[in-house]
Amino acid sequence: MSNPASDAKASRKSLATLFFCTAMPMGMWSVPLANVFKAHERGHLVPWVFATTAIAAFISPLFVGAMADQKHSPVLLLRWLAAITGIVLFITCGSLAWGWSDGMVLLWAQIYTLVATPVWSLTSSIVFSQLENAKRQFGPLRACATAGWMVGCWIVSFVLMADASLLAGMTAGGLWLVVSCLSWWLPMIPPGEVVQHRTWKQILGLDALFLLTHRDHRVLFITSALYCVPLAAFYPYTSAQLRDLGVKNISAVISLGQTTEVIAMLLLSGMLTRFRLKWVFLSGILICVVRFSLNTFNTLPWVMVGTLLHGFAYTLYFITTQIYLEERIDPKWRVRAQALLAMLMGGLGNLIGYLGGGWWYAATTADKVTDWPRFWWGETALTAAVSVFFALAYRGRVRSE
Secondary structure, eight states, rough: OHHHHHHHHHHHHHHHHHHHHHHHHHHHHHHTTHHHHHHHTTTGHHHHHHHHHHHHHHHHHHHHHHHHTTTTOOHHHHHHHHHHHHHHHHHHHHHTTTTOOOOHHHHHHHHHHHHHHHHHHHHHHHHHOOSSHHHHHHHHHHHHHHHHHHHHIIIIIIOOOOOOOOTHHHHHHHHHHHHHHHHHGGGOOOOOOOOSOOOOHHHTTGGGGGGGGGGHHHHHHHHHEEEEHTTTHHHHHHHHHHHHHTOOOHHHTHHHHHHHHHHHHHHHHHHHSSHHHHHHHHHHHHHHHHHHHHHTOOOHHHHHHHHHHHHHHHHHHHHHHHHHHHHOHHHHHHHHHHHHHHHHIIIIIHHHHHHHHHHHHHHTTTTTTEEEEHHHHHHHHHHHHHHHHHHHHHHOSOOOO
């Protein structure tokens, strides 16, 4: 007879493994992507390739919502999407290796992001469905995903030596197939009950736009979209700057940002008990101002320190945003508010950030030499403007937050 406690422990191990293995191929491909494309004479495509993730953020919720309305198990969806993601990533890497046209490369990059984007939300929903106490159990499991991303970067840098090689993408494609196989060890979770067929506006959260009539909600949503614009420069251009500085293990250096992400998560609960939400939000944005300004020195030590600060800049704002929605939004509108926020951030903010960042990078580059101080001063000024807007516009609760 099995021990229930050991069964529960085994279940948590499988969920931790799922999170770890899902995040690993994401880090293995997203971090070195810019340098891989540049090594294959496709550096001009980098802003457009990253922009495919923003386009996918608009479309993927519609797909997942439609599948949910058809009452498909999230485990089954994860199994097929992870397998297709791996296959499409193989083809995307092949399109570079075989010298296909820019249009074909972008087409396969877009297909890849369309099938890969829903995987994370599906994984999270599967994990949540298996937890008895999500508030207590989810944090450590989510940390396993951060660890998976970091390990993926380390493998690229120290094992594969593939920071500018298609081997990083090919290995990530293989790991996506592993994620698909892992789903066979998960219980076939039944789909959630669908009360009624949801419209595309409900799936994207657009019917929650009335929430923006509340001043603080409106300021937070607008700030989140604006903040994503400069943040979109982190992966494409920090890795490019490190390459110009002669760094070989670029993915490993970039993973420093994930170490401080874990530290920030541990510190956040204490900060929230001592400070108003407004100051926690603002501290994240201001740390990002410092983080970008350090890159203007264009020396390896300062760029590494700036990379370390990225975890704080991300966590203190965006994780606090999730807490804000949990505390301030009516439960019946919370899911749609999350969908609206995801569309504004991952869709609108990132789209402007990737394409605008690509334009600014081209404007600060001449004869294949980038003026990195000028580039990062531009990103610093943009982030500082976001912080000023938020500081002046957001009011919050004065007595208790």
